[in-house]
Structure formats: C-alpha cells, structure tokens
Amino acid sequence: MYDIMKRHEVQVLKRAGLSLSQIAKQTRISRRAVAMITKQPAVDHLAHEAGTDRSKVGRPSVALPFAPHVQEIFKTEPDLPTVEVLRRVRLKGYKGGKSALYQIVATLRPRPVEPVVRFEGVPGEFSQHDFGHVDVKYVDGRRERIHFFASRLKWSRWAEVTVVPNEQLETLVRSLLDHLAAWGGVPLVCVFDNPKTIALKHDGPLIEWNPTFAQVAIDMRFAAELCTPGRGQEKGAVENLVKWVKNSFFKVRRFHDREDLLRQLTEWLCEVNTQRPCRATKVIPAERLAEEKKRLRALPVAPADYALRIPVVAGPTGHISYDGVRYSMPARAIGVPGTLFLYKDRVRVLAGPFSAEHPRKPETPGISWRPEHRAEMLAFVSGQRGQLYLKRQQLFELGPDAVDFLTEIVHARPRTWKPDVEKLYDLLVQFGASRLLLAIRDAARRRLFGAEYVVQLLKEPA
DSSP states (O other): OOOHHHHHHHHHHHHOOOOHHHHHHTTTSSSHHHHHHHOOOOOSSSSHHHHHHHTSSSSSOGGOOOOOOOOHHHHHHHTHHHHHHHHHHHHHHHHHHHHHHHHHHEEEEEEOOOOOOOOOTTTTTEEEEEEEEEEEEETTTTTEEEEEEEEETTTOEEEEEEEEEOOOOOHHHHHHHHHHHHHHHHHHHEEEEOOOEEEEEEETEEEOOOOOHHHHHHHHOEEEOOOOOOOOOHHHHHHHHOOOHHIIIIOOOOOSSHHHHHHHHHHHHHHHTTTTTOTTSOOOOHHHHHHHHHBBBBOOOGGGGOOEEEEEOTTSSSSEEEEEEEEOOOOGGGTHHHHHHOOOOOOEEETTEEOOOOSSSSSSEEEOOOHHHHHHHHSOSSSSHHHHHHHHHHHTTOOHHHHHHHHHHHSTTTTOOOOHHHHEEEEEHHHHHHHHHHHHHHHTTTTOOOOHHHHHHHSSSO
C-alpha cells in the first residue's frame, strides 16, 4: 500500500491534467497502481488518514491529537512560522518534543501546487536579461568583484555577456541595446528579473515602472515582462542564465588580470555560440540564430544614437544636476521643468523654450559651463558686489588649484584683490577652463600669485 503523501501526489498530478502514463513515470510507480489511486477518495487532510493507517509500525505520535488544532491555525494563517505554531500548541497542552510536532506541521501546511511550466518560445518571441556579479581571484592573488549583464535569445540560445561597471539603469539600457544590435533585431518580449532599476514597485499584477525604462521599451517596441516576486518557476529561467555564465565561465577559468578576463570572455562566447551544440536544443546556437533572425524586428534607433530621457528641473544656480555633474542652462530657465536627453558622449537639455548641449564628461570635473550662460547669469545678478562674487564662484568651480591660487591672492592683496578676480574671469571666458587652469598651476608652481602673471603665462607657447 502506498503512503498518504504518494497517493496525494498522484491525485494532484491527475487534477493537473497529466495522463496515467505520465503520472506513473513521474512518481515511479506502476500505471495500474496510478489508476487504482485515482479512483480512491481524495486525500484532503492528514489527521484522519494517520489515525486509520494500520500499515505504520510503532506507537502513534504524541503530536497526533493536536493535528486538528494545527489545521485550524493554518485555515487563517497558512504562512505562520513553525516555531510560532509550536508555541501555540504548547499553550493547548502539548508537552512533547518539537520534532514530532514539526512532522505534523510539515504534512498539514498548505502548499500551492502548480504544474511546471517550461519557459520556452517560438523564434523571435522571448529573450532573457539579468545582471550578475562574481568575485574573481586572479593568478597573482588579487581579487575583484566583476559585474556583468547577460542576455540570451530563448529559442536559438544565442548569448551575449558584457562586463559592466555597475548595475544602474543606464548600464542596463546601454548593454541591452548593444545585445539587441548584436542579435540583429528585437524579439517580441524581453523578460527580466525584478531589478529596482526597472520596477520601482511590483505588487502582484500592479507594477510601477521606472518611467525612463518604460520609455525605452516603447521606443524599441518590445514588451517587457517581469518575473513575479516569490514565483520561482517563473524566474528560474532568468536566474539560470546568470548561474550558467558563472558556472560555465567565471568559476572554471583562471585569469591573469581584467584584460585577460575580457579576452577569454570573448573567446568563450564565440565557442558557446558558434562551435558547441547547446545542451537543451542539441543544436549550435549560430545555426538556430540564422532562423530566428527572420523573426526579429529591426532596431528603430542605433544604440549609439539613443538617448535616455530623464525629467529634470534647473536649480537656483541655473544648473541641471545629473550623475554628479552640473550642466549650465540660461538664467531664465531657473525653475523650469525639462527633460535631459542622455547620450553616451553628450547631454542635451530641453526646458520649455530653452535648450543646451554639453559634453557628457566636462573638462572641469563636476561642472560644465557654456560661455553664453556665464554672461547671461552675470546680467541677471544685480549690483557690482553680487557680480564680483559670482565671478569668483565660477573661478572656484575650476577646482582646488584655483581656490588655493585665489586664496593666496586675497591674503597677499587684501584690499586690491578684486581686479585680479575680474581679470581672471575675463581670461576664463577668453581661453576656457582647461587652459586657464594650466596657467594658474604654472603660476602657483613658480610662486607668482597675481592675475598679471597668469596673463604672461597664457601668452607663452602652450
């Protein structure tokens, strides 16, 4: 006679729609036994069966009389921790050990049973994407945490892996677009885990999307799907992609340094995509990719030309702040909401009727000024004193070397430093931040503190 849990398993699989032969294969019992069990009354609880099952040998469990109380607890609190169940049952008079009760709890606790659904698709339908990280130990003993972004077309199993500096939204989008371009097109659905960069909040069917990412999905014309939190059967395929990259590459190879790691990663991707048959399909991914490309849709925008759109507002100093850098705007744009278009090498800001374009990484770390914005900002500051201190502030923004140089001038010329600031500001507008800063450093090295010395140095050949 088969035990109660085996009979329960058979009945669950039968309710799920499996045939008798499939159930017999999965449960490893005969087809005849399966047919017999499916005709028996449904196993709906353990306590009655445990009390009437004469096939067991030995004394009945001391926890068995308390099984009905455990059942009552689980009717209203099915996820109650087992240790709390034990405490409540002891209040009802249970004096036995925890192991006996834990066995009862394990059999009575409700378990949602769902059929296993394989995450498969047709050509051009699904792709998987996820971040991963792994701690790598180099040959010389140095250690480094490597972050990577992995993507895989589900039907052909063609994979792309990129080592990335972080797991932020822009990194995700740039890597995603590069991988789509490498495949030659966009699938219908891109499946992700639940990174906070994509889903600000995920409560069942209600998803609060990151608006910047949502715009990417719209622009690139793919449907984005997220694995439901706590649903392992959904997210397993995405997580297995990261596990596969770790176990097949990072954890089985040795690297001299990061450069060697990147070289080997390129070689490994070539091998798994174009030379080695996939274990799941028994076909080399490159062969399937040729068929899948017919179903991929062309990228609407090349990755290098795509800009992320980020809502911004010009602050009281007339700057838009993003990722640790302040970008100047016209003075009249202060307080006006706008959009920052973020490219790989530059930014473009639109705020009402005002616009400005800056290099992504300005020559002065942390701040980027357009010359016309300097002049307009001065025009909006009332009074000579206010304008003077605004000019001095813009010189300070060149960095510590400029601050130290002006500090020496103020202390050396406590009553006559203002013309120095005026002159240095004019030089800033005329020559730009980088050249002026080089001259200031040269003057400081020679212990020549004054605007006139900087003028002379700027006249010399670079």
